[in-house]
Amino acid sequence: MNINSLIAKTYIVSNKKLTAVAVLGVLLGMSIYIFMNSMMVGFDKSSTTSVFKSTAHIRVYKDDEISKALIKQNESKALIINPKVVPVNNTIINPNLVIETILKQKEVVVVTPQVNSNVFYNNGKSQISGLAVGVKPDEANLMYNIKSFMVEGNFDLLKSNPNGIVIGSGISEKMNLRINDNLNLTSSKGVNRTFKVIGVFKTNNSVTDKTKSYINISASQQLLKEGTSYITDINVNITNPENAEAVAKSLSEITGHKAEGWKQANETLMAANKMRKIIITFVSLTILLVAGFGIYNILNMTVSQKINDIAILKAIGFKGKDVIRIFVTQAVTIGFLGVIGGVLMASILITILKSVYVGGDIGYFPIDYEPKKYLQGIVIGLVITFFAGFIPAKKAANVDPVEILRK
Amino acid sequence: MNILETKNIDKYFHDPVEFQVLKNISFDVKKGEFLSMIGKSGSGKSTLLYILSTMDTDYTGELFIDNQLVTGQTKDQLAELRNEKIGFVFQFHYLLPEFSCLQNVMIPALKLGKLPEKEIEQKAYQKLEILGLQDQALKSAGKLSGGQQQRVAIARALINDPLMIMGDEPTGNLDSKNTNIVFDIFQNLTKNYGQTIIAVTHDDDFARKSDRIIEMRDGEILK
Numbered sequence: 242m243n244i245n246s247l248i249a250k251t252y253i254v255s256n257k258k259l260t261a262v263a264v265l266g267v268l269l270g271m272s273i274y275i276f277m278n279s280m281m282v283g284f285d286k287s288s289t290t291s292v293f294k295s296t297a298h299i300r301v302y303k304d305d306e307i308s309k310a311l312i313k314q315n316e317s318k319a320l321i322i323n324p325k326v327v328p329v330n331n332t333i334i335n336p337n338l339v340i341e342t343i344l345k346q347k348e349v350v351v352v353t354p355q356v357n358s359n360v361f362y363n364n365g366k367s368q369i370s371g372l373a374v375g376v377k378p379d380e381a382n383l384m385y386n387i388k389s390f391m392v393e394g395n396f397d398l399l400k401s402n403p404n405g406i407v408i409g410s411g412i413s414e415k416m417n418l419r420i421n422d423n424l425n426l427t428s429s430k431g432v433n434r435t436f437k438v439i440g441v442f443k444t445n446n447s448v449t450d451k452t453k454s455y456i457n458i459s460a461s462q463q464l465l466k467e468g469t470s471y472i473t474d475i476n477v478n479i480t481n482p483e484n485a486e487a488v489a490k491s492l493s494e495i496t497g498h499k500a501e502g503w504k505q506a507n508e509t510l511m512a513a514n515k516m517r518k519i520i521i522t523f524v525s526l527t528i529l530l531v532a533g534f535g536i537y538n539i540l541n542m543t544v545s546q547k548i549n550d551i552a553i554l555k556a557i558g559f560k561g562k563d564v565i566r567i568f569v570t571q572a573v574t575i576g577f578l579g580v581i582g583g584v585l586m587a588s589i590l591i592t593i594l595k596s597v598y599v600g601g602d603i604g605y606f607p608i609d610y611e612p613k614k615y616l617q618g619i620v621i622g623l624v625i626t627f628f629a630g631f632i633p634a635k636k637a638a639n640v641d642p643v644e645i646l647r648k
Numbered sequence: 649m650n651i652l653e654t655k656n657i658d659k660y661f662h663d664p665v666e667f668q669v670l671k672n673i674s675f676d677v678k679k680g681e682f683l684s685m686i687g688k689s690g691s692g693k694s695t696l697l698y699i700l701s702t703m704d705t706d707y708t709g710e711l712f713i714d715n716q717l718v719t720g721q722t723k724d725q726l727a728e729l730r731n732e733k734i735g736f737v738f739q740f741h742y743l744l745p746e747f748s749c750l751q752n753v754m755i756p757a758l759k760l761g762k763l764p765e766k767e768i769e770q771k772a773y774q775k776l777e778i779l780g781l782q783d784q785a786l787k788s789a790g791k792l793s794g795g796q797q798q799r800v801a802i803a804r805a806l807i808n809d810p811l812m813i814m815g816d817e818p819t820g821n822l823d824s825k826n827t828n829i830v831f832d833i834f835q836n837l838t839k840n841y842g843q844t845i846i847a848v849t850h851d852d853d854f855a856r857k858s859d860r861i862i863e864m865r866d867g868e869i870l871k
Contacts, residue, residue: 244755244758244759244761247758248744248755251747252746255746549742550744552742553736553738553742553743553744554744554755555703555727556701556703556730556736557731557735557736557755557756557804558727558728558729558730558731558732558756558759558760559727559731559759560723560724560727560728561724562724563759642703643698643703643704646698646703646738646742646816647694647698
């Protein structure tokens with residue numbers, strides 16, 4: 242063993258209590274850092290999963306047009322205008338071509354048209370207002386994974402039954418509807434139509450469960466008194482939802498329609514996520530930094546205690562960089578032990594929290610072992626301990642042996 | 649043959665007031681000499697020793713060790729030189745208390761790194777034997793008596809077979825019995841091993857028994 246490491250090792254072993262305290266500091270800082278960041282990733286994942294149950298990555302639709310002045314603005318004349326929404330149909334023109342064009346883009350995975358219709362659900366005298374979503378069953382299932390939150394019936398039956406309807410569990414409860422019961426819908430255009438309940442879904446989001454239902458896209462078009470080419474929304478899923486904004490921009494340029502990514506559509510949620518990210522990063526980094534200060538303090542103390550040793554080592558031929566190496570080795574060893582302990586501790590905490598059931602549409606606590614966060618924590622932890630050791634080591638290296646030995 | 653030579657060394661203290669501690673010091677030390685430096689406190693003898701030891705570099709003039717100019721070398725070069733060519737014995741033993749006696753003796757040789765560890769260990773045992781401490785080798789350095797610690801420190805100074813040993817009041821902290829032991833060891837080293845020794849001391853008896861005395865007063869060597 243190198244003589245510098247031998248001395249560092251002896252210092253670590255001969256002062257077990259101090260070493261243990263320093264290691265414990267790093268261990269706690271490390272484990273909290275990894276734990277909190279993994280929790281954050283879990284939160285983000287669970288919130289996006291619940292978003293994607295009812296929202297596509299990108300929604301292409303025709304935006305309302307605002308009327309413009311007929312003549313151009315002129316310096317010599319004052320122009321008074323009163324812009325308003327132009328009352329045109331908000332259908333997408335030639336939807337099949339648009340869908341084909343979008344499908345050709347790389348990154349695009351699923352494209353499906355959708356027609357939303359505001360309806361009343363009637364059953365006897367009771368009436369609930371809600372939203373009937375007209376979908377192509379196969380594509381809709383690919384996009385939202387509807388089958389995963391079905392509680393009764395079979396979503397596939399929607400394909401073969403043009404009069405079928407899949408309703409939210411809230412509607413089913415309120416109207417006492419079972420599979421194969423009939424349900425009458427009244428649309429905003431005054432069209433009445435009776436559907437047969439073929440399934441019930443439950444997203445655990447009570448607003449959705451109490452208002453939403455899935456029907457065939459043709460049925461939805463009929464409710465709105467429109468033909469088969471009437472498509473209000475085209476939903477697009479892509480390989481990586483994080484790129485939604487960029488892909489949406491290019492889709493908008495290609496199709497000439499407005500394309501909106503899910504982040505833009507859920508700005509409140511994104512803002513909350515961002516805030517949570519900032520807070521957790523700040524808190525966990527602070528904890529790690531405090532652990533670093535712990536090491537710094539302890540090593541500073543060691544340097545003061547060992548100042549005689551340092552002087553004698555320098556007298557018998559140790560260079561400044563040897564002294565730095567001795568104390569940095571000590572710090573990095575402490576850091577290393579702390580990091581290993583921290584990784585174990587974080588894994589234990591995550592394992593415990595993973596098995597905690599919180600209910601709602603979340604189920605088990607949304608946390609997982611995030612390799613990226615582990616790696617981040619390990620790197621940051623080691624860097625901090627290195628510097629926490631380097632600063633006192635530098636001080637030790639600059640000790641003037643004559644001053645100490647002559648005292 | 650000169651092992652050490654100084655030419656016109658001057659040194660000033662700047663704090664609290666400008667004060668010349670050493671005035672135009674020129675002398676040389678021959679191989680195998682046992683040299684004592686004596687003088688009252690403040691005469692500059694310790695200051696001179698630390699300049700000779702290369703640890704203090706804040707002086708003017710020239711210092712030659714082994715016929716090589718040492719003045720102006722970098723701190724790292726000086727550290728290597730000390731490691732290889734100079735052994736130190738201080739007033740307050742200055743062993744590393746966490747290590748065993750054997751390890752303390754071995755450290756400068758391990759630092760030098762010229763021999764494999766096994767040989768260094770054997771050599772360290774040898775040096776401890778010269779000083780009559782072979783049975784204390786594995787004890788922790790902090791557990792020995794003052795006299796024993798000082799003898800271990802001498803063994804440590806000898807481990808790299810240095811050109812010279814420098815002592816700053818090597819017996820200053822010892823009782824008369826241990827002082828005699830240490831002195832006998834020094835004498836034995838010069839007589840039987842040709843070891844050069846430069847020691848600063850307050851002890852006139854100690855000085856009288858050495859080969860050569862340099863007496864200092866007010867920063868000058870008395871002839």
